[in-house]
Amino acid sequence: MSDLETKPADDTAAGGRVNPVDNKFTRSLSHVLSDLGKNGIFIALILVVVVFEILTNGVLLRPQNVSNLIVQNGYILILAIGMVMVIVAGHIDLSVGSVAAFVGALSGVFAVNMGLPAWLAIVLSLLIGAVVGAWQGFWIAYVGIPAFIVTLAGMLIFRGLTLVVLGNQNIGSFPDFYRALGNGFLTDVFGKYNIDPLSIGVAVIAIVLLVVQSIRTRRGRQSYAQAVEPLGWFVAKLVLVSAAVLLFAYALATFKGIPVTLIVLAVLILIYGIVMNRSVFGRHIYAIGGNLHAAELSGIKTRVVTFWLFVNMGFLAGLAGLVFTARLNLAGPKAGDGFELEAISAAFIGGAAVTGGVGTIGGAIVGGLIIGVLNNGMSIMGIGIEWQQAVKGLVLLLAVAFDVYNKRRSGGR
């Protein structure tokens, strides 16, 4: 505890700290620095991208590869969204890979073996994902078995059931509508151009919305007399983000256009970002992870929240299973192997705390992208899978170590 109350004199006298020169420049500089500290994960992503862009002689950021990065990692990012929510609440889910495989296999049964319409197969599969989540949520929230155990069991149970459903066979090939989930692009919607106008158009609209929303938030804060960041930094950040979005859109536009997976992801990030930041449910998740007892004694229905968290995780695991199956055009027994570990890594690299209470959707997505760039970059360089594994493990360890160090330095818990 730093005694804000008892030692106000510390800043000047015995404490040894001298009042810093307080002017506009130092204030904005300290603001920028603290912002950079908070956004360390973004800087890490940029760093990883730059390093691999150099190491791969520019292959990494070629339009086709940028598009691949999204499509290849889509299902991990979907899982990372659910996983970071589970981790913030102080739990873990080891079963998502198996659940994804199980739902993928069932979708094969629905769409291929039974010949149901693709949309119906998708809806049914997602429902089953949610039911699986409800099953696990029941044991965790209402019976009180640690999530680690329940989902470890789930990992085995649903891997086994996947094999049962598949009966030692792969199921393929899927109808086109279904396959679009993993492979589709919105190509040439407005006719054939070298640069797809839709991609650029969507990017421009997104940038406009971002700017409008940022300004509204800033105005809102100001009208409630809250501190806001310096105007220069505010504008600079918007310009930087806009430029990045445009470059990304340009890459997509010169390849096949917007991948369907990206649309799915964007919708999910938007919805879950709002849920975690702004909804009562999201607030309750942070409160439970931060201090379960305090949350309970504040009237938060901790069991209900935990239950629905796992229902949601099951739903997202099912969706990830569909996207993965669609991409391979095949439901196989090995699908989803190791997905849980990549999703968990993404959440932790993205700044989630092992003890719960801390973590963001954005962080998990960026964490997932870092893993994706590492995978992709090392593959381009022709580095074998054995070294890829080792490097990813090391990155996870260093990311969490950095986080722990940072927290200790800032004197948090």
Add this chain to the structure above:
Amino acid sequence: MTTNILEMRNITKTFPGVKALQEVTLDVARGEVHAICGENGAGKSTLMKVLSGVYPFGTYEGDIVFENETMEFRDISDSEAVGVVIIHQELALSPYLSIAENIFLNNEIKGSFGLIDWNKTNIEASKLLARVGLRENPTTKVRDLGVGKQQLVEIAKALSKRVKLLILDEPTAALNDEDSDHLLDLILSLKGQNITSIIISHKLNEIKKIADTVTVIRDGKAIETIPKVDVTEDRIIKDMVGRDLEHRYPDHTPHIGEEILRVENWTAYHPQDPNRVMVDNVNLNVKRGEIVGIAGLMGAGRTEFAMSLFGRSYGTKISGQVFKNGKEIKTRTVSEAIDNGLAYATEDRKYYGLNLIEDIKRNISMASLKKLERGGLVDDNEEYKVADGYRKSMNIKAPSVLAKVGKLSGGNQQKVVLSKWIYSDPDVLILDEPTRGIDVGAKYEIYTIINRLAAEGKGVIVISSELPELIGICDRIYAIAEGRITGEVPIAEATPETLIKYMTMEKERI
């Protein structure tokens, strides 16, 4: 001087900002049972931690002379090596190990090749168990024993270390009558084997039963040492509480209205031990604008009562009725209790009250997010405004409401807890040890806030083990002992002496 086994001379122990012990001198004669009395926080446990090396030599001033030699204990193993063994209130046994394994933990009997000789371990353990009168197989797991028997295992462990001076910190606090009697008899029989004991306790009747000498500590000072023949309860009580009560509490003119809350026949049992009654048929009421105190020693059932009332957060087999404004209400879950206008600020802020890794704003809104919901989303700007309002009105000292609660001082943390509950707009607030661990200035501010709440027509229940505090701020005080209300004292008649009498009133004496 040779009759004294221990002399602690002019012990002073300072924590940042607080003098916990000031020039305390304690002489313990060989072969006696020496009791140390004092209110919670008086410095008894600190003194014993200095003696046993928990606070190592160099972190305190003064001398410890044990068997005529000056000691410089660096840690507990140093003090145990010369035969000073402390048994803490929270027992230090490992539940999944056997009795014998616990007794010889870190003191293992080794045979050939440095491996543990289990036969000898169990035989030696049986001998020690016989000495403390515990008929159990030494291979029984400690978790299968009741608290009373676990206490005996602790003593057997102490005996295995060839104890000369045994220190027991509130040994009977968690025991039932039968186990307490057995333990006290054991202490007397150890005395016959020339083992000196220091017993910390505030149960006056048991002190009278076994102590040869009593030393009373108050505010970190040894007030007096009384030989057995002169010990009376009144004298001990007077020593324990006699302090200046003026100007530590803000003025308070009560405007007491109609009854706002009434609890009838409230009973709750221990969650792990459903036969042990923790809250026993409690009846009490609070009126509008009234500050009602609940005085009780630690473990008397105060917190258990409050938590069982507040959404059944404690205990099993809870029964009884709650009436608000004359109408019966249910408080089966915390959210139901909150919806019915109750609020409970916990005794342990950090463990039960706050999310330390979050900011002030989110802690204040935690119990009332529904109020901030606009179209399904939390209105952050409104939340900021509300929190900032409390920061100003409650005088929470922090740069902004975005500061993390974990970095605030205890007093400011408590103000955040109070803000949270005030924002939930309750009719009755139960405040459990609202000033524990916070400094005098902040205490005064908390008292002012409590007065303000009462002036607004709310009912306030304050639970505290600091009697001067209750007498200073309450309009009426209930005393609780062993889960039962043992007395109800209007403020005009409330003195520490009368309250302590009720608080230490045990079942058979009523």
